[in-house]
Every structure is written in structure tokens, then in C-alpha cells.
Amino acid sequence: MAEIYKYAKRYRSQIVAALDANPTTKRTQLQHKFEQVIALMEDNIYECCSEA
Template identity: 85%
Template sequence: MAEIYKYAKRYRPQIMAALEANPTARRTQLQHKFEQVVALMENNIYECYKEAAAP
């Protein structure tokens, strides 16, 4: 999961542009869904770091 997050974060602008350019992706709102997944992954990663750092 962490590898997918790293890929998504690194290539986010390109992924967003490709989703915006694709009519099917626009119709199914994949760009918005992609943003939601990235946001959820960011929150989960930060939560994991907090738990690991807690005494």
C-alpha cells in the first residue's frame, strides 16, 4: 500500500491530467475518487506514524 501511495503522490499531476482528459474518467468522476483515495492514504499513513511514535 505504501508503494502505491508513493507512486500516486509522485505522479499525481500526470494522473490528474490523464483522468481529466479521458471522457469516461470524467463521466465517472475518477479524478475526484482518486483525490479521495490519496487523501485517505495520507491520513492513514500519518496515523500509522503517530501510533508508531507513541510510547
């Protein structure tokens, strides 16, 4: 999961642009869902780091 997060964070702008350009993903609001997942993972990573 951490590797997927690293990839998503590194290519975030390109992924968001691609999701926004596709009519199907735009209709299903996949870009917004992707951003929510990234935000949740950032919060979880912060909590893990602060507990150490």
C-alpha cells in the first residue's frame, strides 16, 4: 500500500489531469475520490509518524 501511495503522490497532478479529461471518470467523480484517498493516506502516515 505504501508503494501505491508513493506512486500516486509522485504522479498526482498527472493522474488528476487524466481523470478530469476522461468523460467516464469525470461523470463518476473519480478525481474527487482519488483526492479523498490521498488525503486519508496522508493523515494515516502523519499519525503513524507522530506515534513513533
